[in-house]
Amino acid sequence: MVFRYISPLHPVHQLRREMDRIWSTVMGENKEPPWTGIVRGQPAVNVWETDEALFAELETPGLKSDQLDISVIGDQLTIKVERPEVEESKLTYHRRERPVGAFTRVLRLPVAVEGDRVEAELQNGVLTVRLPKAAAARPRKIQVVTK
Secondary structure (H helix, E strand, O other): OEEEOOOOOOHHHHHHHHHHHHHHHHHOOOOOOOOOOOOOOOOOEEEEEOOOEEEEEEEOOOOOHHHEEEEEEOOEEEEEEEEOOOOOOOOOOOOEEEEEEEEEEEEEOOOOEOHHHOEEEEEOOEEEEEEEEOHHHOOOOOOOOOO
16 A cells, blocks of 8 residues: 655645635634644644744654755745655565655744744754744733832
């Protein structure tokens, strides 16, 4: 059995994008639709934040940095992956669950980030993207003046 990443032009992805558009019209731009989550064949993603930055962590076993394309546009983090299929002759697979091909994950960021300071690190099959928060999104201490 071979699983492949589904093309972003696949009708299922087009349906999901349209449902996302409708959901954001009804609930507002900042509400995440309930069906966002893992698509079969795509690696799991964790997103968390500290006072200074957002972090996104993606499982990418066996990938090299040149197979990744990461970009931030507005409030969206886009991670594109190209995992080539290895063609080997005289080979019979009995099970093949690790996906091959291309996929794209687009994550809506909950706060504004400084796109020019985004950093990414690939270590032990885990991609970690650090997205520093924009100054307006960071908590700041307010000095109280006594009179």
